Amino acid sequence: MSWLFPSKQHLSHYHHRKSGLLQRLHIDLTLLALLVILSAIGITILMSAGHGDMSLLQRQATRLGVAFIAMLVMAQVPPHILKMFAPWLFLLGVLLLLGVLFMGDMGKGAQRWLNLGFFRFQPSELLKLATPMMVAWYLAERRLPPSFKHISVATIFIAIPTILIAKQPDLGTAILIACSGIAVLFLAGISWRIIFAVAAACASLAPLLWAFFMKAYQKQRVLTFLNPEEDPLGAGYHIIQSKIAIGSGGINGKGWMHGSQARLEFLPESSTDFIFAVFAEEFGLIGAIALLSIYLLIFIRSIYIAAQAQDTFSRLLAGSLSFTFFIYLFVNVGMVTGILPVVGVPLPLVSYGGTSMVTLLIGFGILMSIHTHRKLLSS
Amino acid sequence: MKTRFDLKNSQQENQLFLSRSIILIIFVSLLFFSLITRLTYLQIQTHEEYSDLAQNNRVKLSVISPVRGLIFDSKGRVLAENNPSYSLELIPEQVKDIPKTIKRLQQLLSISEKEIMLFERQRKRQKRFTSIALRNRLNESEVAIFSANRHLFPGVDIQARPLRYYPYPELTSHVVGYVGAINEKELKTIDPINYRGSRFIGKTGVEKTYETELHGHVGYQQTENTAQGRSIKVLTHTAPLSGHNLTLNIDIELQKIAYDALGNFNGTIAAIDTRTGAVRALVSKPGFNANLFARGIDQTSYSALQNSTRRPLFNRALRGQYPPGSTMKPFLGLAGLNYSTISAKQTVFCPGYYQLPKQSHKYRDWKKTGHGHTNLHKAIVQSCDVYYYKLAHELKIDRMHDFLSLFGFGQKTGIDINGEKHGLLPSRAWKKRYRNQVWYPGETLISGIGQGFNLSTPLQLAHATALLANKGTAFKPLLVSKVDQQQRTSEASTPVKLNKPEYWDIVINAMQDVVSGARGTARRINKGAAFKIAGKTGTAQVFGIKQGEKYDEENTVEHLKDHALFIAFAPVKKPQLAIAVIVENGSHGGSVAAPIARAIFDQYIQVQP
Numbered sequence: 001m002s003w004l005f006p007s008k009q010h011l012s013h014y015h016h017r018k019s020g021l022l023q024r025l026h027i028d029l030t031l032l033a034l035l036v037i038l039s040a041i042g043i044t045i046l047m048s049a050g051h052g053d054m055s056l057l058q059r060q061a062t063r064l065g066v067a068f069i070a071m072l073v074m075a076q077v078p079p080h081i082l083k084m085f086a087p088w089l090f091l092l093g094v095l096l097l098l099g100v101l102f103m104g105d106m107g108k109g110a111q112r113w114l115n116l117g118f119f120r121f122q123p124s125e126l127l128k129l130a131t132p133m134m135v136a137w138y139l140a141e142r143r144l145p146p147s148f149k150h151i152s153v154a155t156i157f158i159a160i161p162t163i164l165i166a167k168q169p170d171l172g173t174a175i176l177i178a179c180s181g182i183a184v185l186f187l188a189g190i191s192w193r194i195i196f197a198v199a200a201a202c203a204s205l206a207p208l209l210w211a212f213f214m215k216a217y218q219k220q221r222v223l224t225f226l227n228p229e230e231d232p233l234g235a236g237y238h239i240i241q242s243k244i245a246i247g248s249g250g251i252n253g254k255g256w257m258h259g260s261q262a263r264l265e266f267l268p269e270s271s272t273d274f275i276f277a278v279f280a281e282e283f284g285l286i287g288a289i290a291l292l293s294i295y296l297l298i299f300i301r302s303i304y305i306a307a308q309a310q311d312t313f314s315r316l317l318a319g320s321l322s323f324t325f326f327i328y329l330f331v332n333v334g335m336v337t338g339i340l341p342v343v344g345v346p347l348p349l350v351s352y353g354g355t356s357m358v359t360l361l362i363g364f365g366i367l368m369s370i371h372t373h374r375k376l377l378s379s
Numbered sequence: 380m381k382t383r384f385d386l387k388n389s390q391q392e393n394q395l396f397l398s399r400s401i402i403l404i405i406f407v408s409l410l411f412f413s414l415i416t417r418l419t420y421l422q423i424q425t426h427e428e429y430s431d432l433a434q435n436n437r438v439k440l441s442v443i444s445p446v447r448g449l450i451f452d453s454k455g456r457v458l459a460e461n462n463p464s465y466s467l468e469l470i471p472e473q474v475k476d477i478p479k480t481i482k483r484l485q486q487l488l489s490i491s492e493k494e495i496m497l498f499e500r501q502r503k504r505q506k507r508f509t510s511i512a513l514r515n516r517l518n519e520s521e522v523a524i525f526s527a528n529r530h531l532f533p534g535v536d537i538q539a540r541p542l543r544y545y546p547y548p549e550l551t552s553h554v555v556g557y558v559g560a561i562n563e564k565e566l567k568t569i570d571p572i573n574y575r576g577s578r579f580i581g582k583t584g585v586e587k588t589y590e591t592e593l594h595g596h597v598g599y600q601q602t603e604n605t606a607q608g609r610s611i612k613v614l615t616h617t618a619p620l621s622g623h624n625l626t627l628n629i630d631i632e633l634q635k636i637a638y639d640a641l642g643n644f645n646g647t648i649a650a651i652d653t654r655t656g657a658v659r660a661l662v663s664k665p666g667f668n669a670n671l672f673a674r675g676i677d678q679t680s681y682s683a684l685q686n687s688t689r690r691p692l693f694n695r696a697l698r699g700q701y702p703p704g705s706t707m708k709p710f711l712g713l714a715g716l717n718y719s720t721i722s723a724k725q726t727v728f729c730p731g732y733y734q735l736p737k738q739s740h741k742y743r744d745w746k747k748t749g750h751g752h753t754n755l756h757k758a759i760v761q762s763c764d765v766y767y768y769k770l771a772h773e774l775k776i777d778r779m780h781d782f783l784s785l786f787g788f789g790q791k792t793g794i795d796i797n798g799e800k801h802g803l804l805p806s807r808a809w810k811k812r813y814r815n816q817v818w819y820p821g822e823t824l825i826s827g828i829g830q831g832f833n834l835s836t837p838l839q840l841a842h843a844t845a846l847l848a849n850k851g852t853a854f855k856p857l858l859v860s861k862v863d864q865q866q867r868t869s870e871a872s873t874p875v876k877l878n879k880p881e882y883w884d885i886v887i888n889a890m891q892d893v894v895s896g897a898r899g900t901a902r903r904i905n906k907g908a909a910f911k912i913a914g915k916t917g918t919a920q921v922f923g924i925k926q927g928e929k930y931d932e933e934n935t936v937e938h939l940k941d942h943a944l945f946i947a948f949a950p951v952k953k954p955q956l957a958i959a960v961i962v963e964n965g966s967h968g969g970s971v972a973a974p975i976a977r978a979i980f981d982q983y984i985q986v987q988p
Contacts, residue, residue, distance in 0.1 A: 144392045187403070189395040247421045247429025261433055285422040289415060296411050300404070307400055315396050323403055330410045337417045 026075040026372040028305070031364060034298045035071075035349065039064050041279075041291060042350035048257045049271040049278040050352065056271065060352055067361040074365025078373045079314045082366065083137055086313075089126065090134035090157070096123035097164040124173045125359045127161040129366070131177050132324070135184040136316035144312070145189030154185055172331065172343040179327045183320040187306075222341065238274065239338045241267045245277040246288075246337060253284030271352040273344060276336045292333070295348075299326040302364075305371045314370040321363045328360070441602060444576030445595030446541065448622030450555055450585060452631040453659070453860065457546055458555050459586070463539035464674075465517040467525065468510040471502055473534030480532060481513070487528060488521050490514050510538060516674065543579060543673040549666035550634050553694040554658075554796070554858065555627070556584020557669035559676070573597050582672065583694070585625065585858060588796040592862055595622035626861035628657035636982050637662045640975040646962040647695035649841035649856075650979055653954040656845075656854025656869030658794065659983060661838070663695040697799045700834035701961050704917035705762045705968070706946045707783070707829035709847060709886045711770060712755050714782035716882040720773045723885045726752045733768035735820055742768050742824050745918070759889035760896050762916060764828050771827025776818055779826060780806035785875045786843040793870070794838060794856040802839050805832035830920060840946050840959035842872070847890075848913070848948035848957050850883040851875040887913055891951050900969040901945065904977040910984055914947030914976065916968030919961075940964040945972035949980045956983050 022029055043061060050056040100123055135154050142150045158181030166174035186195075210219070245261035254260070259281035261267045270278050280288045302322030309315040325348060332347045334340035346353055348360050421429070450459035467488065474480050481498075484490060494514055501511045513535075517525070522537055529536070543558045545551055558579040561569070565580055574580070575597055581587040598619030602612065637648045637660045650660040667684055684692050693699070715721040731749030732741040744750065744764040750757065758766035771779060784790070789804025803809075805826060807818040825831035838856060846853040854869035861867065877883065890913035893899040900916040919942040943965030948957040958976045965971035 145395060183403070187396055187399045189392075189399060243421060244429050244432045246418070247425050248433035250422055250426045250430070280418065280422065285418055288418050288422070292411060292414060292418075296407070299407055303400055303404060307397060312392060312396075319396070319400060319403065323407070326407050326410070330414065333414050334417075337414070337421060339413070339417050 023372055025072070026368055027072065028301075028368045028371050030301050031298065031305075031368060034294060034301065035068075035361070035364060038294050038298070038349045039068075041294070042275075044256070045275060045279045045282070045350060046271055046352055048259065048282060049275050056352065063357055064349075067358045070358055071361035071365035071368070074362045075368035075372065077365075077369055079309075079311070079317075079366075079370050082133065082317075082369070083140070083313045086130070086133040086137035089130040093123055093127040093130040094160055094164070096126065097161060099123070101164065101167065122355050124161075124165045124168070124170060124177070125355050127165070127177055128173070128180065128324070128356075128359050129321075129363060131158060131161050132180040132184050132317055132320035135181050136313050136320065139184065139188045139316060140311070140313035145191060146185070148194075151185065151190060151194065154181070158182065158185075170344075172345040175331065175343065176324060176328060176345065180320050180324040183323040184316045187316050187319040238269070238342055242274050242277040242336050243338050245281040249281035249284045249288075251285045253280070253282050253287055256282050258282060273332065273342075273346055273351060274336055275351050276333055276347050279350075280336075292329070295326065295329045299323075302367055305367050308374065309370050310374050318367055318370050321367060325360065325363070441600050442576035443598035443600055443619045444578075445597055445619035446621040447543065447558075447579075447595065448593040449624045450593075451624065451626045452629050452634075453627060453657070454630060454632075455626070456631050458551050458627065458629070458631060460544050460546070461541035462544040464515065464542035465522050465537050465539055466512045467514040467517060468512050468536055468538045469498070470510050470534045470536075477502075480535065484513070484532065484535065487524055488514060488517070510536070512538070516542075543670075545669045545673065547631055547635070548669040548671075550631065550638050550662075551584075551629075552666035552669040552691075553663040553696060554584050554629060554634075554661045555669070556586040556796075557582055557672040558586050559672045579673070583798070584796055585627065589625055589859060589862075592625065593622040596620035623863045624861075625859050627858050628652070628655075628659060628860045629661065629858065630659050630983070633979060633982055634660045634662060636660075637975065637979050638664055638666070640978045641962065644962045644965050644971070645689055645695070646960070646965065647699050647837045648958065648960050648975065648979070649696055649837040650956055650958045650983070651841045651845050651856050653845040653848045653853065653948060653957050656857050656872075657860060658856045658858050659956065660979065661696045661858070663693070663697075663699070665689050665691040667691040694798060695961070695963075696837055697794070697796070698836070699961070700800050700802050700836055701942055701944070702831075702833055702919040703788075703829040703835040703840060704919040704942075704944055705764075705829055706840060706915050706917035706944050706959075707827075707833065708759055708762065708767055709890055709915050710783055710786055710788075710843065711767060711774070711779065711827060712759055712886050712889070713847075713877065713882055714774055714779060715755070715770045716879075716885065717782065717877050718774060718778060719878075721755060721770060723755055726754045727758075727763075727766045727769050729753050729763050729765035731765070733765045733824065735772065735824070740821065742821075755885065756889045756892070759886065759915065760892045760899050762900050767827040768824045771823050772820065774823075774827075776823045776826060777806050777808075779823070780804055780809075785873070786846055787839055787872065788833075788835060788843065790839075792836075792838050792842045792856050793872075795858050799838065800836055802836050803832055803834040829917060837959045837961050840944075840961075841957050844946045844948050844959060845954075845957035846872065846875055847883075847886070848954035850880065850887075851877065887951065890915055890947075894947070894973075901947075901973040903969065904973045908949075908977065908980075910950035910980070911952065912947055912949040912977070912980060913951045914945055914973060916973060917944030917946070918942070918966070918968055919944060921964065940966050943968045943970075943972040945969075945976050947973070947976045947980070949984060956980060 043057065043064075046057060046060055134157050138154055138157065139146055139150065146154070158178060162174050162178045162181075165177060241261065245259065245267050248254070248261065249259070259278055261277070261281055267274055267277055276288075279291060283291075299322050302325065303319060306315055306318035306322055309318050328345060328348045331340060331343065331345045332351075335342050335345065346356055349357060447461055449457060449461070452458050467484070469477070469480070471477060481490065481495060490513060498511060498513045517537065525537060545555065545557065559582045560578060561574065561580045569580065573594070573596060577594065577597075581590040581593060586593065596619060599615070599617045601614040601616075633650065637650065641648070641662070641664045644664070646662075646664050648660060648662040649658065651658055671680055712721075716723070729744060729750040729752075731744050731747050733744070734741055742764075745762070749765065750761055750763040753761075753763045753766045755766070757763065774782075780789075783804055789802055791799045791801055805822070810816055810818050810832075822831055826833055842853060842856055852874050853872045855872055857867065857869035859867060891911055893916065894901045894908075894912045894914050895905045896902060899905075901914050904912065904914075921939055921941060941964070943962040945960045945968045946958065948954045956979070958979055960972040960975045962972045962975070
C-alpha cells in the first residue's frame, strides 16, 4: 500500500513518528472518540427533543455521516497545502459574501444563502474556517510577536467578513468569526498593552453606543435579555421557558424522554438552538456537567494538538479552531441558561441542523491533519 | 515548510505560543466554570421554583366554543341549525406508520391527494397528540363503513363537529344569510378572547347583523395534563354560554310561495304585515346554496356564483334599486290632492302625449291613442301618464321630493339587517350637489311617472304601501321577532298627516279599482279573490346594461325587457299585508307581477283571518 503515500519515499529524510494504521489514515483517535461520543449523545437527546420523529433523526444521522466523512477527507490534506490555499479561500469567501449580499436568497428576512442551482450554500460557513486561516497565514510569515502594522492588517482581515456577515444579519456567526480571528492574534502574542487598550476603549464606547447609535428595538432586545420576565410572550418567552426546563430538571433530571417542558412543546426550538435545555431537563445537573466536560476535553485535546504543531501557521490555526469550538459551546449554553442574549448559535454537534456541523467537523479534520502530518527531523 | 527560519526566533515564538495557550486554557476554564455555576444555580438553588413553574405549565387552559343560536321562522320551523359534521381524524402519536395507514384508509373511503397534503401540513404544525382531520364531511354510509372497521385503525377516529346548516338554503340565502370562516379583516374587529374557539362568523343577513346575539360566550376548561400532554383531570370548568335563538317574522311557507311564484324570472319581493311591520317574506331570486359557504366554499363554486349573469349573490331585496315607474302614481296623486294642485273631479284631456308650454318635444303616454278626459281615479286605474306629466309639472320637483320623502322614498326603511340601500329621490338640491347640474323641467315630467332619476328598493315600496294602506301610519320593517323568549316590537314610522283624511280614500278607491275595476291594469287577479285587493302596477325601463352585466347576445332581448312592478295591500278595509313585487325583465306589471302578489295574499290572508 505504500504507493498510496509517495511522500513517504519522497521525503526520505523525514520519518513518521508513529506508523500505525490510524497514523496512515491521519486519524487522531482521542479526538475521534470524543467527537463520536458527543454525536451519539446528540442523537440520543434529539430523539427526545424531536418528539420521536424518525425522519428528523434520519436526516441528522445522514448529515453526521457526511460531516464525519468530510472530516476524514480533510485530515488527508497536509497543512502546507492548506496554507497555500488560505488567501485564495479567504478571497473566494469574501466574494461569495458580497454575492449573497447583492443577490442572495432572502430567507426569514436574512440574506445568508447563495443558491448555486444544485444546492444552497452559506458563504459564512466557509469563512468560519477561511478567516482564521487567512490571519494565521498572514502572521506566520511575520516576525512574532506582530508589530502594530501587522496587527492592523490582520484586524482588517477579521473585520471584513465580520461586518459583511453582521450585515446579513447573522450576529451569532459574526461573533464566532471575529472570535476565531482574535484568537489567532492573541496566540500570535499580541502585546497586553494593546489588549487592555482595546478593552478599555470598548468599555468606554459602549455607553456612547447605547445613547447615540442603537435603535429603539435594539435597546429593547438588550433590555429583554436583562429582564426577560418583562416580555413573557415576546422575546423573553424563549429564555423563560428554557430556564424553567433547566431549573425543573434539578440535579438528577427527569429522565430521558420524560422532560415535560420540551415534550409538551412549551420550549420553542427544542431540537435546534435550545436543545441544551432539553438535555439539562432530562439529565439534570450531573448530565449537564458531564456533557460540558466532553466539550472541555475536546478543547483540551485540540489545544494540545496546537501546542504540538511544528510550524507557526498550524499552531495558530489549530489554537484558533480549538478556542472557537469552545466559544460556540459557551455562547449557546450561555444563551440557553440566560446569561447571554439570544443570538442564534447552535450547540455544536448536538443541535439539529446541517451546515454548521459540517464546518465544525472539517475544522477537526484540519486539527487531525496538523497532528498526523508532523514529521521529525532524522537525527 | 519554512526553510529560512531563524531557529532562535522560532524557539521564542514557540515559548510565546505556549504561554498564550496556557492563558487561553485558563480563560476557557473560567468560562466553563461560569457555565457550571450558572447551571448549579438554576438546577439546585432555584430548582423548586422552576419545578413549580413547570408544574403550572402542565395545567392547560383550553377553550370550549359556544353553540351558535338557532334561527326559526315565525311558525317555529328551523331556518338555521347546527348539524354535526363527521370528520375522520388521526392522532399522529398513536399511529405507527402514517403513510401506510392512510393507504389502507383510502381503500375504505375516498381521500384525495389534496386532503393528504392538507393533513401533512397540519401535522407539521400541531402537537403529536392532537387530533388532526384527514377528511371532512363524511356522509352516513362512510361513517358506517369506517365504524365497522374502526378496530383495525388505532389512533384513527371519527369526530363530530357542529356545522351550520340551512334547511332552505336558496329561500333564505339572502335574508338569513350565512356564516363562513373568519377572515383576516374580521379577525381585527372581533373580540379575540370570545372567538378563541370559533371558526365561523356571520357574513350576511341576519347571521351577520345578529352575530353578537347568535354567537354566545366562550367557555374555558383548565385541565391537568400528563407528561404526554393528555388531559387527565378537569380542574376548573367555565361553561360556554350558547348563543341566543332567534325567531324571525319570516314565514318560510310564504317565502317559498313568493320565491316559486317568480318562476324563471330574476326578481325580488317584500311582504310586510301592515299591522306590525313584521317582514313576512323577503325574497331575492335567484338565491344560492348558503350551505356551500357554511362548509367552506371552494374557489370554483365561488367564482361560478360570482360570475353568473343572474347574479345570485346580489341581494335584490335590500340592495336592488329599481325605477319605481307607475307604482309612484298613488303617492303623487296624494301629493297633488294635499297641495291642492288637483282635485278628485278635475279632468285632464289625454291625447296620448304631453307637451311642455312652448316646447315641441312630445312626452308620450304608454297608450298611443290616449285616455281622453281623465280624472285622478281614472289616471290611477288605467295608469295614464299624461295626467301625471301635467300633475308633476304643476307640483314641481321639490314639492314632489318633499312629499314622497314622507313615505320613506330615498331613505333606508330601517329594517333590522345591514346592507340596505337608500334608493334615490331626486330634487334640485340633489342634482346640484351630486351632479353639479341645474334641474330641467323635462326631468320633472319623467319623475312624475317614477322614471328618470328615481330609484326604490322593494322594501321601500312595500313600506310606503303599508303607510298608504294604514292611511298614514306604519312600522319599520322588522325581521327578528324574538331573541330567545324576549319579544321585540317594531318602531312606528313617522306618521303622515294629510290636510284632509278623505284624500286617502280617493286614492285607495282608485287602487282598489286597479284590481277590481273593469278597466284596471291588474284586473286579472281579482277573479276568485276572497278579499278586496288595492294595488298599482308599474313598468320600469331597463337602463341598458347598467347594472354591470356582460353583453350576452342570447340574453340581450330578455335583458332589455322592462321590469314589471306591482305594489298592493289587502284586505282593503282592514289591511293585513303590504307587498312589493319586482320582476326583472317581466315586461308587464299587471300580467306578471300582480299574480305573484295574489298568490302571497291568498296564502297569508287565508291562514290569518
